[in-house]
Amino acid sequence: MDQVKIGKFIASLRKSKKLTQQELAELLGVTDRAISNWENGRRMPDISLLKPLAENLGITVNELISGERIPEEKMMTAIETNLIQSLETAKKIKRKSFKIIGVFMILIVLLLFILLAHYKSTYPQIKLYDIEAYHTEFDEPYELLEIFKYQDRSFNYYGIEKIMLCDSSKKCYELQDALDHNQITIDKIQKFLKEEVLSERIQKEILYDGGTSLYYHNNYTAIVCNTEKGNKDIYFGNAEILEELDGAYCGHEKSNIEKFTRTYHIKKIKENDDETIYITLENNKEESASIKLKNNYDILVGKTYEFTFFTFTKIEDTIENLFEFATITRIKETDKRKEEEINEPIIVTEKIMSDAELNEIEGVVMTIKEGTLTPTGATVVITDYSGKSHIYGEEYRIDKLEDGTWKPVDVVLEGNYGWNSIGYKVDRNKKLVLEIDWKWLYKSLSNGTYRIVKYALEDSSLEKKYFSVEFEITE
Numbered sequence: 322m323d324q325v326k327i328g329k330f331i332a333s334l335r336k337s338k339k340l341t342q343q344e345l346a347e348l349l350g351v352t353d354r355a356i357s358n359w360e361n362g363r364r365m366p367d368i369s370l371l372k373p374l375a376e377n378l379g380i381t382v383n384e385l386i387s388g389e390r391i392p393e394e395k396m397m398t399a400i401e402t403n404l405i406q407s408l409e410t411a412k413k414i415k416r417k418s419f420k421i422i423g424v425f426m427i428l429i430v431l432l433l434f435i436l437l438a439h440y441k442s443t444y445p446q447i448k449l450y451d452i453e454a455y456h457t458e459f460d461e462p463y464e465l466l467e468i469f470k471y472q473d474r475s476f477n478y479y480g481i482e483k484i485m486l487c488d489s490s491k492k493c494y495e496l497q498d499a500l501d502h503n504q505i506t507i508d509k510i511q512k513f514l515k516e517e518v519l520s521e522r523i524q525k526e527i528l529y530d531g532g533t534s535l536y537y538h539n540n541y542t543a544i545v546c547n548t549e550k551g552n553k554d555i556y557f558g559n560a561e562i563l564e565e566l567d568g569a570y571c572g573h574e575k576s577n578i579e580k581f582t583r584t585y586h587i588k589k590i591k592e593n594d595d596e597t598i599y600i601t602l603e604n605n606k607e608e609s610a611s612i613k614l615k616n617n618y619d620i621l622v623g624k625t626y627e628f629t630f631f632t633f634t635k636i637e638d639t640i641e642n643l644f645e646f647a648t649i650t651r652i653k654e655t656d657k658r659k660e661e662e663i664n665e666p667i668i669v670t671e672k673i674m675s676d677a678e679l680n681e682i683e684g685v686v687m688t689i690k691e692g693t694l695t696p697t698g699a700t701v702v703i704t705d706y707s708g709k710s711h712i713y714g715e716e717y718r719i720d721k722l723e724d725g726t727w728k729p730v731d732v733v734l735e736g737n738y739g740w741n742s743i744g745y746k747v748d749r750n751k752k753l754v755l756e757i758d759w760k761w762l763y764k765s766l767s768n769g770t771y772r773i774v775k776y777a778l779e780d781s782s783l784e785k786k787y788f789s790v791e792f793e794i795t796e
Contacts, residue, residue: 325362326388332360334378348377368427382431444502449513450489454541455482456559463559465566469497472507479558479565481541486510507555511545521596521617526648527748533571535563537650546571560651563631583643584655586625592616602640610640618652627653646751678727679789682707682777687790689773690754696794697760701773703753711777712744713753719763720789722770730771733764744778766794 335345335356342356349370358364366374375385384391457463463480470476476496478484485493486505499505514536518525526535531549536542542563544556552572556562567575588609589601598616603609620626630647675686684707693700705711720727747753757773759766772791779786 323388324365327365327385328360328362330385330388331356331374331378334380335360338378345377349373368431371431444504447486447494447499447505448488449486449505449509451487452510452513452538452541452543453485453487453493454538454557454559455485456480457482463561463565465556465558465570471497471500473553474507475554477554477556477570479556479562481557481559484541484557514543514545521615524615528571530571530573544570548572563650580629580631582627582629583640584625584627585640587620587622590620590622604640608640612641612644614644620652625655627651627655629653675788677772677789677791679772679774679787681786682711682788684708685711685777685788687773687775687788689790689792693756694792694794696765696767696796698756698758699773699792700754700756701790703747703755703775705747705751705753710746710780712746712780713755713775713777714744715755717757717773717775719759719766720772720774721766722772727772730763730766732762734762768794768796 335342340348342353342360346353346356351370355364355366359366371382371385375382378385380390457480465477465479468476468478484496486496486499487493494504500507514523514525514534517523517538518536522538524537526537527533528535532547534545534547536545542556542558542560544558544562546552546554546556548571550572554571556570558566564580569575583604585602585604587600587602589611591599591601593599593613593616596616597613599611600614600620601609601611614620628643628649629651630643630649632647636642636646677687680686684705686704688702688704690700690702703713719730721730722728745753745755770791770793772789774787774789776785776787778784
């Protein structure tokens, strides 16, 4: 390091700042004689003063050590040069001095800190405030494109050119670059989406495939896969992505999703609370109904709108059922009361029957998920098309068929045991999935015919009604 050069550089910068030696000394907590010694090249500032001195002179520590301004494109080269010079100076001048070795180590740490600070200033951590989607502008049909892979996940775009992650100062970073430079994690992106759902800035649906989440924003649609087969891919697309892909995402084939539109004239709107409103609407057949809707749609009395829905389950084709059990994907104002567009086949009520000997609830079926049955447990799926509201707990018992009679299997626990009192209801697809591990209660079941017996409580009466599923253990 050239002390004379550095001293002249300090003097020049001090004068450009219109500071006297005394004023600069007061800012740094040193004497004006120390400032004079630095500027005359007789001494170097103590290493603890390098950063505050550089800040007061409006330069970087690297420029201070170099004794000159350094263009940004030469910053990294200058850091390397200063590091090499520091090494050579330390070897030649103070080889045997442990104090200088300490200074040398501090200088290395300082230079590494400068490198790290430079990296962090270029790639800072993103405190996510918003996600912006830049849509592709083409006349031709869009294609689903795999943009990049990250941590065994495939990131796919449909009708989207790029995704930008923005902080509260509206500084934005491209998604792939941000992940590659560890500015953000996928978990933080998912947490942001969940917080947006809670704030009702976006809507969310969960698929019956293990837990895939669909997020609907007015500028983009995000699909975060979480399937039973382990698919964790992520999709970003425009408003048409779900309709165009038709369920062919997250490793699925095209689905049996029913998609349809209905046209309604808005007769009346009444506020229910801050989150919901009641809307009285009428279709072209002059059938009317009052439905509850989230208070985040721009709907006006006297206007006519086209509602686009999808559903994973079959329901009776009534206005009330569509708004309760189907999912709204778009609401679009239309100029005239056109005929309703109805997909074929027309959605009808699905009738299901249980073949279990014990089933006291019509329209409720319990099945064992394929591939999950073992002598110590199984995953059961409860499907409820009863039309009533039931509460299902985790309590169950296992019976064994012996000589034509069902007999409860003896438990193997000593002393008292209790049941979990958690109550569940089926999801919007009319299904409830429960994982049962009975090893702690029954140990491993021997070969034979068994049934799992559960009960449901009807909301209105809290009356217990039992149902079951039968299975064979043949191992």
